[in-house]
Amino acid sequence: MSNRELPDEDPSDSPSISPPSSNDVVVGFDEDIVQMMDRLTYQFSYLQILPIVGMGGIGKSKLAKSIYHNPFIIKHFDIRAWVTISQDYCIASILSKLLASVKGKDDRGGRDSLKGIEQVKVEIYQILCGRRFLIVLDDVWSVKAWYQVQILFPENRNGSRIILTTRLMDVATYTAPLSPIHMMRFLDDKQSWRLFQHKVFGNQDCPLELQSVGEKIVKGCGGLPLSIVTVARLLSGIPRTPKMWLQIERNDGQLETVLSFSYYHLPPHLRECFLYMAGFPENYEIRVSELIRLWVAEGFLKRQNESKSIEMAAKECLEDLIKQSLVLVTSRKSDGRTKTCRLHSMVRDFCMRQAGQEKFLLPVMDYFPNPILRRHFLPQVLQNHLRVSVSLFDLHLKDYTHxxxxxxxICIPHRGYRPKDSVQNFTSLRVLHVLRRNDHSYWELGQVFDLIDLTYLASNIPESIVPPTIAKLQNLQTLIIYRSDVHLPEEIWSLRQLRHLIAFSFQPLPLPKRENLSLGNLQTLSMATNFVCSEKIVEMIPNIKKLEICYYEDKFGEGYRIDNLMHLLRLEKLKLEMHCSFVPCLNPIFPLSLKKLELSGGWISWRDMTIVGSLPNLQVLKLKKYACYGEQWETTEGEFRMLRHLLINESNLKCWTTEYSHFPRLRCLMLRRCAYLDEIPIDIVEIPTLVLIDIDDHNPSLLYSAKIIQEEQWMT
Incomplete structure (x- = not known):
């Protein structure tokens, strides 16, 4: 039977040594326990630190307790000790309680608590010396706490272990840089129901008349054990009727305490970034790129120094929130960076309430789920909040919506609804973001372009032609248009603050008649159709970092001046798509600053790939839809020195000759629709950094080759 239960994680506890007994039935820990037991008892003699990481209430402490009380573990280790550290710890108290624990007794404020700190340290060290020990450091919040106690644990080379539970990834990676980190998972629906049923009914089954409403309540807990047990405790104390159960909300102050503790641990700028995420709907997967641009537009972040862009600072903030277990990663890019993220439903509930209480941002549809309530309260709400997330329909309820x-x-569109003149009375508006969904909602541009304070605009537009009146938006930093074949006026070059210019596709950019116009702050241009990379254009976008171009012509000629790309000295990401019937031999010259290159269509021959391989900073290379022509690829020494990710998708490649030293940092190799490539070079197995070879099932020979390499890695 599976074992898992709520971790009784109370961050307000003082350091303690008394992990509750493991007599309770626990749910969902089988796999976690097996993994941790293997790591604890594996015949590796050196002292190992085993971190367990996850958000508050997910079960870190309970997993540690289940292992701590396991009979085999009790027999395997000579000494076991447990101390809960928490955020507001006192080192003297920790040492006193740890000493009592290694002695196998409770610390009741006796003689040990009266000893000096250095004396206690020496005594703990002497007790542990020469003996196989298991120490659990529960609820560690800082690297400093670890630094103050690590000296206590001798390297006996006898298989001693330290389990460390924390919400913070930084703490885990610092304390155990070479050890695998155990990440806690949420309970699935079946495990959640079993935990709930046990807490409410013990060994009995839930009555049929309560099962339907009970399952809905449990599903709303989102697989978070703390939330499930909190709700179970509430339901255990009231009459067991469907009517009463329907009145129970999904959480109460106990869960609020756990999450608020993490929240108040954040510095002020991270709190702002976190609260802003309440503006997105529940379970909405947020694109990191859009979140970063919004944070920057809102002014939450300050540039620390000239070497780090404000966008980079924003990315670091997101990683901090992820490490705090407040934000969930839902997908990653090929280079390992976060691509999309979201808030767990329990975290979002807290975030939403906190944002409303602090009058930071009001998610109108969550606070007033009934349209009638929104019709009544929205005008007042808009007068009292700087930031709101609201449906497009609600913004056009009445003329007095201003x-x-x-x-x-932040606008949440409704399918099929086409608003007009909805923002004409929002004269102070700086950020207008419509969530990108498959609908045809839009704003009347005549109204939007009168909002002269606007710094951020993301929306569909009624027609593909953008009028010259866009020149009014002199403060605009980000323009995102959810439409293809967008025609921009030459006035776009007058928007000197513009940093990001994005659409499904832009028609060729018109050159301005005035000589002194340029986009010196532009960092992103995507997706430009039939882009002419003339010397003049290059001079007008000198700081571009991300450029995406697509060519649609019967013939591709030299008039597009592709070689001038090499003069974009700050370009880091380049995507080139070719959809032409005839393409001459190009072999373009790329800027040395490139970190990511994606080619689609016939751009270069395999024999000329040295042009790409010699790029000193290239980390990600994606070759799609026969991007390289020919059948043979032979790499040479000194190429691809920084490459971490290589994708080949649709190729005529038959023979690939390489050595492991040609890809010294490669971590991921992906081969898709490579029908003619019979095998992966055997030297690939020697690449020390390689962690993933991903191959589809279109080529059995290639699959067999990958399995051979996998066996070789296992043998070594």
Whole structure:
């Protein structure tokens, strides 16, 4: 039977040594226990630190307790000790309780607590010396706490272990840089129901009349054990009727305490970034790129130094929130960076309430789920909140929907609804972001372009032609248009603050008649159709970092001046798509600053790939739809020195000759629709950094080759 239960993680506890007994039935830990037991008892003599990481209430402490009380573990280790550290710890108290624990007794404020700190340290060290020990450091919040106690644990080379539970990834990676980190998972629906049923009914089954409503309540807990047990405790104390159960909300102050503790641990700028995420709907997968641009537009972050862009600072903030277990990663890019993220439903509930209480941002549809309530309260809400997230339909309820103080609106579109003139009275608006969904919602541009304070605009537009009146938006930093074949006026070059210019596709950019116009701050241009990379254009976008170009012509000629790409000295990401019937031999010259290159269509021959391989900073290379022509690829020494990710998708490649030293940092190799390639070079197995070879099932010979390499790695 599976074992898992709620971890009784109370961050407010003082350091303690008394892990509750493991007599309770626990649910969902089978796999976790097996993995941790293997790591604890594996015949590796050196002292190992085994971190367990996850958000508050997910079960880190309970997993540690289940292992701590396991009869085999009790027999395997000579000494076991447990101390809960928490955020506001006192080192003297920790040492006193740890000493009592290694002695196998409770610390009741006796003689040990009166000893000096250095004396206690020496005594703990002497007790542990020469003996196989298991120490659990529960709820560690800082690297400093670890630094103060690590000296206590001798390297006996006898298989001693330290389990460390924490919400913070930074703490885990610092304390155990070479050890695998055990990440806690949420319970699935079946495990959640079993935990709930046990807590409410013990060994009995849930009555049939309560099962339907009970399953809905449990599903709303989102697989978080703390939330499930909190709700179970509430339901255990009231009459067991469907009517009463329907009145129970999904959480109470106990869960609020756990999450608020993590929240108040954040510095002020991280709190702002976190609270802003309440503006996105529940279970909405947020693109990191859009979140970063919104944070920057809102001014939450300050540039620390000239070497680090504000966008980079924002990315670091997101990683901090992920490490705090407040934000979930839902997908990653090929280079390992986060691509999309979201808030767990329990975390979002807290985030939403906190954002509303602090009048930071009001998610109108969550606070007023009934449209009638929104019709009544929305005008007042808009007068009292700088930032709101609201449906497009609600913004057009009445003519009096307006605000002189609202600076930011996150709009949630409704399929088939086409609003008009909805923001004409929001004269202070700086950020207008419509969530990107498959619908045809849009704003009347005549109204939007009168909002002269606007710094961020993301929306569909009624027609593909953008009028010259866009020149009014002199503060605009980000323009995102959810449409293809967008025609921009030459006035676009007058928007000197513009940093990001994005659409499904832009028609060729018109050159301005005035000589002194340029986009010196532009970092992103995507997706430009039939882009002419003339010397003049290059001079007008000198700081571009990300450029995506697509060519649609019967013939591709030299008039597009591709070689001038090499003069974009700050370009880091380049995507080139070719959809032409005839393409001459190009072999383009790329800027040395490139970190990511994606080619689609016939751009270069395999024999000329040295052009790409010699790029000193290239980390990600994606070759799609016969991007390289020919059948043989032979790499040479000194190429691809920094490459970490290589994708080949659709290729005529037959023979690939390489050595492991040609890809010294490669971590991921992906081969898709490579029908003619019979095998992966055997030297690939020697690449020390390689962690993944991903191959589809279109080529059995290639699959067999990958299995041979896998066996070789296992043998070594």
């Amino acid at each position: 605000s002189l103080c609202t600076t930011s609106i």
